[in-house]
Structures are given as structure tokens and as C-alpha cells.
Amino acid sequence: IFSKKILRSAFFRLLRRVALGKMQDALGSDYSAAAFRIASLLPAHRDFATAAGAGSASSSSGTSSSTSCSTQKAPAETKAKPAPKAPHSPKPKPAKAGKKPEGPAEGTDAASPVPPSGMIEVGSVKGTRDWPPELMRQRNWLFDMFRAVARKYSFDEYDAPILEEENLYKRKAGEEISDQIYNFVTKDNTKVSLRPEMTPSLARLVLQKGKAMLLPAKWFTICQCWRFEAIQKGRRREHYQWNMDIIGCKLVSAEAELIAAAVDFLKMAGLTSADILIKVNSRKLLQRVLELQGIHGELFGGVCIVVDKLDKVGPEEVRRELAELGVTPAAVDAIVDLLSMDSLGELKKRLPEGDPSVTELEQFFEYMAAYGCADWVQFSPSVVRGLVYYTGVVFEGFDRKQKGRAVFGGGRYDELLSKLGSPQPIPCVGFGFGDCVIMDLLTERGLVPDLPPAVQDLVIPFNESMRAQAITVAHKLRSRGRKTDIVLEARKVKQSYSYADRVGAERAIFVAPDEWAQGKVRVKDLRRGAGKAQGPEATAARGEADNEAVVSVEDL
Secondary structure, rough: OHHHHHHHHEEEEEEEEHHHHHHHHHHHHHHHHHHHHHHHHHHHOHHHHHHHHHHHHHHHOOHHHHHHHHHHOOOOOEEEEEOOOOOOOOOOOOOOOOOOOOOOOOOOOOOOOOOOOOOOOOOOOOOOOOOHHHHHHHHHHHHHHHHHHHHOOOEEEOOOOOOOEHHHOOOOOOOOHHHHEEEOOOOOEEEEOOOOOHHHHHHHHHHHHHHHHHOEEEEEEEEEEOOOOOOOOOOOEEEEEEEEEEEEOOOOHHHHHHHHHHHHHHHHHHOOOOOEEEEEEEEEHHHHHHHHOOHHHHHHHHHHHHHOHHHHHOHHHHHHHHOOOOOHHHHHHHHHHHHHHOHHHHHHHOOOOHHHHHHHHHHHHHHHHHOOOHHEEEOOOOOOOOOOOOEEEEEEEEEEEOOOOEEEEEEEEHHHHHHHHOOOOOOOOEEEEEEHHHHHHHHHHOOOOOOOOOOEEEEEEEHHHHHHHHHHHHHHHOOOOOOEEEEOOOOOOHHHHHHHHHHHEEEEEEHHHHHHHHHHEEEEEEEOOOOOOOOOHHHHOOOOOOOOEEEHHHOO
């Protein structure tokens, strides 16, 4: 006697075999792909696609194996394996200690079934993004603001290859970036890397120009960077970054100029000082305090890398990692105490009178007040930045309303060019402003505008016999600088007017035989009066209603 469960299982196995057989007879070699498509529509039975793929493989090899199989003894019947679980709801595996779980990339389903041969995976590679037109318009909107601010402050744009020699990024161990590089060996045995950041490429370009470069120089770029890191909100494995750098100025006025430009962008995007707080510190100041605790040289760089993790791992983990570096318990206590201070005046009391690192920071805050940015900036000793090449003022901009990753950050790196081969030190300061975090923030605040396709005129031929005349009109409009599209396939006039409204066209230019014979066309203004408020269906239905006129082709 069988239980209901066993009967049900046997029935569905039999039903699946019959269905697969019928499908194979009807579709032949195409049945595996068809089964996969059907399975994708029925998530609860995605094992159907697995069975279909297996059936296809066995049927394709059946002809060649039938002779040999017929001479062999049939194998003993084995116990039926349970159907595989639906791959869209896998049992989560526990994450390894110290390793962050990785989620699927945006726009992809990391757990979707593997398509059979001949079908492509339509999602982007994990950690990367596609840019269809609607998202590309948003990206261009953001980049246009980056460029507008940079040019407003007289910065020149530059670029460099995304592929660089690997040794450009090989620095002291301990930085996260050292383990996140996309690197490989080319066919000519050169070790290369996709750039994880732009600053080393900038340094290489400056060294390349040598004494021919007029200093100080103000350069900016919008570059794509690659890092193999854990995927989370605001962090992917590729991102675009707006970099602004001032080369050849050793005064803190350069830092003030850069942060004023960043604030200008934030204002342009619709944010205020109530949204963003820029935390500022000085590596020089931190170094002076730690020197009093016996922390010098390379140990200082290691301490900075650990301290930079404070917000991610917490004070107890910072204490543990500092102890592993060989920092004494007394010095660990002094460092943690230092990080808890919230005013420059409090820290100033611990240093000799007139310490230059304190004077420099005081001058910086004075300049920020002159720029009208005093309410955007605040001294914060916990900001040290995780890269070892920073030497002076460092800063990071944070969202005041929620604790998260920095919106942007940067600082002074006076020694980097010397380490890369410059015969003499060249002072530099700059910032990086990634696109991921700022776009997430602007979207949450409702500050990303509606950006429809940019079409000013849509030219509509009456029928195919008027195609050449419509092309002539479109050509005239484009030569006058109008953003013009043309209906490329014959369609009903009502549908063409509806399409014009849907793409956001300002005007619909209708080219018909009667008007053309008089050297004229019919123009409908779609963005004035009731045109847009009533939607595309109403616009199409009005026909020759309001906002329409017959005008000379020369007067368009």
C-alpha cells in the first residue's frame, strides 16, 4: 500500500516523462530551449528545465550509443533521486568568519538557472551595471554637473588608459585596495591591472610631462574604476568617479578650493548642509600626537589603515588590530581617546603652542568660512583615509541623515610622486567622488529629475509616397540645430501623434500632399496648453484641434 505522497510523486514523474516526450516529438532539436523558456515562466517547477536539458543530451547521443548499449547487460535499477530544489530559492550558506556575504548585482538574478547552449545570460556580470537609455540620461545629467563645476573653477579635463602596469598599484601591504585589484598577464607577458583608482595614473602623467608642466595645475577627470570587493549598497565592482586634483601647491588654500568646488556641486544637485557633513582631519596633526606615544615611521602608516576601519569594525576590533601591530596598551588607549575628541581646541591643548599642523587646520577653517562653507565642514580626528600615501589634510563627506559610506573623500599626497620617481617632491591634493553613493542619495531624496528622451521635433510622413519630402524637412530642421526624429515606418496618423507625445517631442511636423504642394507642412505644438496635460491618447484624438498650424517649410 502506497502513501498519498508516494503516489503523487510517482504520478508527477510519469506526467513529466510524457510531457517531455511529446515536446521532443513536436520541436525536435529546439525542444531544450523551449523547455527552458517554459520553466522560466513557472518558477515553482524549474527542475523541469533541468530535466529537459538532460533529456536533450541523452536523446542527442542516443543514435551513436544505441549499438553499444544493445550488447551490454542492462544496469540494475537504482533508487530514484529526488527532484532538485528550485534554484530561485536556495538554502543560504553561512558566511565564513570575517567575510561579508555578496549579493547579486543590480539588474541580475544570481540564482537564475543556467540557460542551455545557444542562449545567452541577459544579466550583466556580477558587480557591474548596464546603461540603457533611461539610465544613461541620468548618468549624463550627473556627469554634466561634475564637468560644469570643474570648469567653473578652471580645472582642465584629462584621461588615461583603464589598463595600467600592475606595479603602479603595488604599495605596502595592509590597504584594502591591494587585495581588490583586477590583474592579469597579457599575451606579451606584461603584468597589468584594471585601474582601481586614478591618482597613480595622474602621478604617472605628471611625471611624463616633467618640467614642461606649468604649476600649479588644476586637473579633473571622470573615470571608471574596478575593484573586486564585496557587493553592497553603494559599492559595486566597477564605478565611475569624478576626480579633482591640484598639483604644485603646498598651501592649505588648495584643499579649501577643492572642498568649495565639492560643496558647489552638492548645492547644484539640490543638497544642503543639513544633508551633508564634510569631516576634516590632518595626517600631520595625527602624526604629531602619535609621535608623543612613540609611534613613528612605517608603524604610523599601519596605524592609519587600522584607524580608518573604526566605523566598519568598531573600537574593540581597532584595539585588537593595533595591538597586533605592536602598539603598546598605553598608546592604544591614547589613540582611542584621540578619536573620541570632537573639537580642534581640545586637541590643541595636547600639543606645543604654535604647532604648525594646528595652525594649518585653523587656517583651512578660516578659508572655508570665506567661501561661505563653514556650516558644511567639521573637525573630526577619526577621519584618516585608508591609503598610505596621504600626508596632510584629509576629508570625507557623509550623509547626515544615515550612517553609511562616505559620499566622497580625499586629501593631500605630497610624497606620492617622489615614490614613483620624481627627482623632487611635488605637492598634490585631490578628491574622488563616486557615482554610486551620490546617485543612491539623490534618488532617495527625490532629487533626480524626470529625464525624457530629448526630441524637439518628430516628422511624420502622410504615407510612404511622402517619405522623401519628410526626410527633406527633417534634414532642414537638423541643419538648424533642432533635435529631430522621423517616423521610419508607415503607421496611422493617430498612432504617429501618440508616439510623438510618448517620446516627449515638443512638436509634431506632419508632411501631407496638399500642404506640401504649397510648400507648407502642418505643425502641432504638443507641449503647450492642454496638449501634454491630457496625455498621449487625448493628443492623438484631437487631430486638427488646438495648438496646430500650417506653416511654410522655410519658417519651421
